[in-house]
Amino acid sequence: MNQDFSIVAGAVCFGLLLLQVPATFILLSRLFKGPFRQPPLSPLSPTPDLIGAVSVVVPTLNEAKRISPCLAGLSRQSYEVREIIIVDSYSQDATPDLVKEIQQKDPRFRLINDDPLPKDWVGRPWALHNGFLYSSEESEWILGIDADTQPQPGLVASLVKTAEAQGYDLVSLSPQFILQYPGEWWLQPALLMTLLYRFDPAGTNNQSPERVMANGQCFLCRRSVLAALGGYTSARSSFCDDVTLARYAATQGYKVGFLDGAKVIKVRMYEGMAQTWKEWGRSLDLKDAASFSQILGDLWLLLSVQALPLLIVFTYLLISPFFSVSAFSLVLLLRLNLFLVVIRFALLFAIAPSYDRTNSKSNWTFWLSPLADPLAFLRILLSSLNKPTQWRGRIYEKKQKT
Template sequence: MRPLTVLQAAAAAVVAARLARGRRRPAPLRPGLSGPPPERVSVVVPARDEESRIGECLAPLLSDPAVGEVIVVDDESRDGTARLAERLGATVVTGAPLPDGWVGKQWALHQGVQAAKGPIVVLLDADTRPKEGLCAELAALLGSHDLVSAGPRFICGGALEQALHASLLATLVYRFGPIGPSSPIGPRGPVRREAAVERLLVNGQCMAFRKARMAEADGFARVRHHLTDDVALGRLLARDGWRVAFVDAGPLLEVDMHTSAASVWREWGRSIALRDVTPAGRLAGDLAVVWLTAALPVLRLAAGRPTPLDLGLLAQRLLLVAALRDSYVQPGPGLAASPLLDVATAVRLTWSALLPARSWRGRAYGRAYGPDHGRGRGPAAVRPAGRSAPPVRSAAR
């Protein structure tokens, strides 16, 4: 048997084991299951140049009886974000200038959580579309968890955008398994091994925790240099003993992250490798899994020389397409065509791993941020990226 075949078979077994965990996924969050939260809930939304879309995030929150206050941290926006948020009824915190050593989103969240009056804090990105009931259900989960992260349903503007997005999403499933483990990582969870913490995912678009516990942990300050801030925070707190869970909130949360396929390629692709929170050996293994089980079968099929294992992997990929339907507000032909882009996605994943981006939201960060933190002489000063930097459509950073 050829070495490549042996490696592909081993990678296929790993992916099959990860996908099998999907059978134990709990049901998605739904409204009204838990009743009103027993304590006040503060929602914090970090925002930098979000005038065009923050209204769709704030309006449902401001009318939700479970939400005690909505705080928008205006992170030095250059548009009318703060004015719009105030007009809608949110409390606007004017963000202080970004200190050296901090990435923008963590600094905004640090200020927003400090300003929150409620004992329960929910973090939401400005591109999310929450529905009534989301915050109540997240608050209820804090009875058995310390940090709750929620996965949304995605809004895609066209077939090509959805195809590329679904292909990138598939790489996360192949590398980490399905969203929504049945048990949290933590003192009373099934595992505490470092290996399990290294595979932990959270979604920074939506998180909930108790303010006092986060203040004690000083979580945002401790991950202030990370560009993949959400996963860095979740893994840090899990190592501290926090019970961390990632749940499916699709019926209660939608997100419109991007404006086009080019935007997906540029913006989500920049961080999809999770380089700054993944050890080099593990990252190499992740790349090998994606190339061997997703890209190679498509390449061989295109060449007219697929092996039986390739055909089995292609069939598995089509089953994943069906499983991902509930991850999209309007699943369409783009989702069905997503396996055709798996080679391009493997290229983007490799690019993200080898040449990580260090600019975001008009700010550029030195090599001491993200994957190179601790290797240089300390965080370089943040500098403006200039007006030639491409616009982005994700969370403030």
């Protein structure tokens, strides 16, 4: 029986090696770019040539509990910001009141309501599109900012100067995340790692258009380019409109950048582990911006290098006392997965600056986040198989194309 088990185990190990080895080489080719990436943006002061260069657009829907830091942060931006347009989708809470309150102190704020949502649009790109249409034609840049962000002083000047210096037509930033509870600190880094494994690190050279990354929480685009693209119409039915629009822009020949903004913008996305699982995990698959073959390829990669390594190592530790298996394929498989586990834990130090630890006493679970990797893969898999029917309080028809 032990001999039969050894034969079966050897065959399984060989199959897993065929699955994991190519994925490991792809992962390493991406991670090796990390040391050569552009450093995080630093806050900068504006110069006279930037006066009134930017119109900021903030889409809102029942954001009263978290929009105040965003409004305060935008108000602290200097004269490079011409106007700050809050596009409210008829919130039922105090969101409009908070905007009107800060408007009394800063006349750059404007509160408008978007038109009724068309059937083929998702709420967020529709609000952003309305904000673009109502923005001043004198502004050279349009900056989309989410209500859950906390812009730091010098954000807008730094972003525009970087875009102009490096010739970007569209550029977005990865933020520094604010987490509070142990469950968040355990799950969220594992979900974030699914992006790092699938794409090049922020601040590296762009890949082919279909692999471009973007983040709509802080999304800057030349007004002339956005007009040429038809505003947000190309991303109207997408639940990851930022990536959809960025990839469409790249296919049209525009230069798109995705940079590290941990020093200039923070974000408090969700409250607790359950909300993180439900809301953020639902959009991380990026299926609205990818082909079916891309989705399958990403799932294969995540299964091979993120979900399986710890499971394989733990399985070996459980069965090794009961069975004597010394096949070469098993030894090679074990070493490969130990190598992947070491890489995964080492990456915790690489992503640590992406998290704000100043106000959380539960961040120790961050160092255990690799244990959540199988769950992170499961979340991406489930999201890839299902189309959202609810998002930010809106209900969408199941037959809607996304």
